[in-house]
Amino acid sequence: MKEAATAPNPSSDTLLSVDGISKKFCRRLKTSLAYGIRDMTRDLIGIRRNSSVLRDGEFWAVHNVSFNLNRGESVGLVGANGAGKTTLLKVLSGLLKPDDGTVRVRGRIAPLIALGAGFKPVLSGRENIYVNLSILGLTMKEIDDRFNDIVDFAELGDAIDAPLQTYSSGMGARLGFSCAIHMEPDVLLIDEVLAVGDIRFRTKCYRKLADLRRRGTAFLLVSHSPTAILGSCDRSIYMGGGEVLVAGPTPDVIRRYEEDLRNIKAPSSGKVGVKAAAKAVAVEGFKMEEIYFTDARGTKVESPISGEPVTFRIRCVCSKEFPKVKTTLIIREAFGDLQTILTLSSGDVPVSLPLGRSEILLDFPFLGLQSGLYTIKIGLTAEKLEHIAATESFRFYVGRNEHTQHCLFYQPCEWQVIPESTTTEAAV
Amino acid sequence: MTSLETPPPVAELVYSAEPAVWHPLTLLRRMARESWKFRELVIHLVVRDLRAQYRQSLLGYVWAFIPTVATAIAFSLAKDSGVLRIPNTRVDYVVFVMAGTVLWQTFTDALNGPIQAISNFKGVLNRIYLPPEVIIFAKIGEVFVNLSINLIMLAIVFAVYRVSVGPIVILTPLLLLLFILEATAIGLVLAPLSVLYHDVLKGLPIILTFWFVLTPVVYAPPSEGGLAVVVKLNPATHFLVAIRDIATGGPLPNLWTLAIAGAVSLVAFTITLIAFRVAMPFVIERGSA
Numbered sequence: 001m002k003e004a005a006t007a008p009n010p011s012s013d014t015l016l017s018v019d020g021i022s023k024k025f026c027r028r029l030k031t032s033l034a035y036g037i038r039d040m041t042r043d044l045i046g047i048r049r050n051s052s053v054l055r056d057g058e059f060w061a062v063h064n065v066s067f068n069l070n071r072g073e074s075v076g077l078v079g080a081n082g083a084g085k086t087t088l089l090k091v092l093s094g095l096l097k098p099d100d101g102t103v104r105v106r107g108r109i110a111p112l113i114a115l116g117a118g119f120k121p122v123l124s125g126r127e128n129i130y131v132n133l134s135i136l137g138l139t140m141k142e143i144d145d146r147f148n149d150i151v152d153f154a155e156l157g158d159a160i161d162a163p164l165q166t167y168s169s170g171m172g173a174r175l176g177f178s179c180a181i182h183m184e185p186d187v188l189l190i191d192e193v194l195a196v197g198d199i200r201f202r203t204k205c206y207r208k209l210a211d212l213r214r215r216g217t218a219f220l221l222v223s224h225s226p227t228a229i230l231g232s233c234d235r236s237i238y239m240g241g242g243e244v245l246v247a248g249p250t251p252d253v254i255r256r257y258e259e260d261l262r263n264i265k266a267p268s269s270g271k272v273g274v275k276a277a278a279k280a281v282a283v284e285g286f287k288m289e290e291i292y293f294t295d296a297r298g299t300k301v302e303s304p305i306s307g308e309p310v311t312f313r314i315r316c317v318c319s320k321e322f323p324k325v326k327t328t329l330i331i332r333e334a335f336g337d338l339q340t341i342l343t344l345s346s347g348d349v350p351v352s353l354p355l356g357r358s359e360i361l362l363d364f365p366f367l368g369l370q371s372g373l374y375t376i377k378i379g380l381t382a383e384k385l386e387h388i389a390a391t392e393s394f395r396f397y398v399g400r401n402e403h404t405q406h407c408l409f410y411q412p413c414e415w416q417v418i419p420e421s422t423t424t425e426a427a428v
Numbered sequence: 429m430t431s432l433e434t435p436p437p438v439a440e441l442v443y444s445a446e447p448a449v450w451h452p453l454t455l456l457r458r459m460a461r462e463s464w465k466f467r468e469l470v471i472h473l474v475v476r477d478l479r480a481q482y483r484q485s486l487l488g489y490v491w492a493f494i495p496t497v498a499t500a501i502a503f504s505l506a507k508d509s510g511v512l513r514i515p516n517t518r519v520d521y522v523v524f525v526m527a528g529t530v531l532w533q534t535f536t537d538a539l540n541g542p543i544q545a546i547s548n549f550k551g552v553l554n555r556i557y558l559p560p561e562v563i564i565f566a567k568i569g570e571v572f573v574n575l576s577i578n579l580i581m582l583a584i585v586f587a588v589y590r591v592s593v594g595p596i597v598i599l600t601p602l603l604l605l606l607f608i609l610e611a612t613a614i615g616l617v618l619a620p621l622s623v624l625y626h627d628v629l630k631g632l633p634i635i636l637t638f639w640f641v642l643t644p645v646v647y648a649p650p651s652e653g654g655l656a657v658v659v660k661l662n663p664a665t666h667f668l669v670a671i672r673d674i675a676t677g678g679p680l681p682n683l684w685t686l687a688i689a690g691a692v693s694l695v696a697f698t699i700t701l702i703a704f705r706v707a708m709p710f711v712i713e714r715g716s717a
Binding site: 093120 | 440441442443444445446447448449450465466468469472473476479480483484549551552553554555556557558620621624625703706707709710711712713714715
């Protein structure tokens with residue numbers, strides 16, 4: 001697909017115009033340093049670096065990316081780790097020099113990757129606000145004007161004159177966020193940082209961001225998580241291997257991103273399951289053969305569907321009997337916050353694993369997990385926490401079900417209407 | 429080149445792969461504009477670092493001159509006991525060596541300044557754009573403040589030993605500035621290299637120890653012999669000796685030599701500061717995690 005969809009001709013409202021940006025990196029440290037010295041010297045004496053060609057050991061971290069960001073617009077940037085999102089942000093904020101292409105910036109850019117830049121623990125909150133905001137480019141007067149708002153927003157109260165090192169981590173993070181958000185920039189680059197404070201404070205942050213957007217601030221929101229992007233961006237860019245894979249309306253881009261997540265990261269639960277099982281660490285006499293899912297009819301499925309019945313199976317071979325085995329599954333998000341979603345343990349109903357081949361089954365009448373990529377950590381223990389086998393890295397993708405859109409999980413439920421006559425009859 | 433087109437309504441920044449020195453005017457204008465814009469930050473940083481530096485200590489600002497006083501006392505004792513054979517100096521040796529160590533301390537502070545600045549601000553520099561001159565100016569400011577505290581201490585010592593000072597002493601602030609700029613220029617060359625190759629950080633203290641011995645800090649500049657030649661070629665010598673001689677009412681230094689040294693120092697500082705800015709993106713790219 002062409003990037004033309006997101007790179008129309010820059011208009012007077014264009015705050016950020018990115019044209020064919022490329023940036024290359026080198027993974028070998030010593031070579032990278034030598035290249036660094038050479039590039040630096042060439043740039044200093046004004047010789048063109050010929051930087052659009054890869055040298056030995058280099059690769060494109062960002063390659064030929066173009067887009068425009070207009071006033072009041074919000075653009076999402078998705079892609080797996082190492083897709084070049086953060087590198088792109090660093091080029092946009094002027095930290096890294098592009099190896100090819102041009103970036104034009106009009107107005108003030110605030111990177112929300114830099115919360116609490118320049119904070120010193122021994123200084124008071126007040127002193128830190130002044131230093132932090134002047135690093136972000138505000139004048140003394142601008143800081144004076146905002147000072148009370150910042151303290152109020154961060155909910156610090158009297159603590160503002162205490163040294164920063166006496167703050168709880170939540171207080172420090174709130175102060176950092178409050179400073180950044182009160183800069184009132186023209187462009188805000190947000191890199192997965194809205195995990196600040198408790199849920200109440202986060203809600204307040206989102207409100208403030210929405211407020212900024214109404215007043216014309218443009219957003220570039222970087223995230224692994226499709227949900228965050230879907231909620232707030234009209235247009236999105238999906239990056240992979242440093243290049244723009246798809247760009248356009250957010251729902252289209254996210255659909256493609258989710259498809260790729262399923263196809264690339266979890267080729268099939270069966271195969272991945274065998275690999276994960278092979279990697280399992282186990283005691284002698286026990287071997288995990290395969291980890292997989294089956295649907296209601298007992299057929300092996302690559303990825304279970306959210307809201308439908310599914311059975312999780314561990315097939316193992318024992319060369320002796322293992323009595324009173326306890327199985328524990330910890331299911332986590334594979335991206336983003338890596339939060340633990342579910343911990344399932346067979347603790348109260350210990351099972352015995354007989355000699356020979358057997359399967360441990362876990363039935364889900366309805367799979368409650370929302371569509372997305374997850375990892376399962378499996379642990380088998382005998383009595384007194386004696387370890388039998390454990391595996392990490394079992395990844396699986398949960399397919400989308402139309403009923404679980406805009407939901408955090410699937411809730412099986414039924415709707416009913418009961419006429420009043422029936423209820424009174426029942427009561428009598 | 430777009431710079432010839434009609435100017436956009438808002439100041440536009442352009443980042444591209446072209447060497448920055450191809451547009452020297454744009455580069456200089458941007459440096460000037462940003463340095464001016466961030467002038468308040470320079471003051472904030474000087475104040476912040478001063479406060480932070482001594483806040484968690486009982487002796488506080490006294491620490492600014494403890495090293496110089498300690499060195500001066502050590503050398504005085506060594507000379508008096510005959511361990512070190514240093515020819516007698518024009519003024520009292522304690523005064524002489526104290527003035528010398530204060531100046532040497534300033535020289536090394538200024539030389540280390542850019543290296544320290546870049547390492548202190550690594551976390552900031554690779555996350556948000558900050559004009560790199562700002563941290564250098566802040567460091568120079570800090571060197572000046574520490575020097576001032578030392579000068580107060582020195583003034584008391586001068587008063588106690590009744591050193592007579594002539595009117596020519598009004599030249600010293602200018603000479604001190606040039607001296608600090610000269611040392612900072614050396615630091616500006618080393619700083620980007622120190623991020624890429626840690627050899628610089630490891631080697632510098634050793635080099636500075638030799639440098640100290642080859643600079644007339646605790647002895648008067650010799651007039652003959654191999655050391656005299658080395659001392660004369662040493663860039664730290666001219667200002668250090670001139671400032672000390674002027675301050676302690678000694679012979680007037682050769683003003684022509686000083687003028688040339690001053691011009692060299694100014695030019696070197698300007699060029700290295702520009703180079704520092706041009707080099708910064710490469711340093712951030714290769715040197716940060």
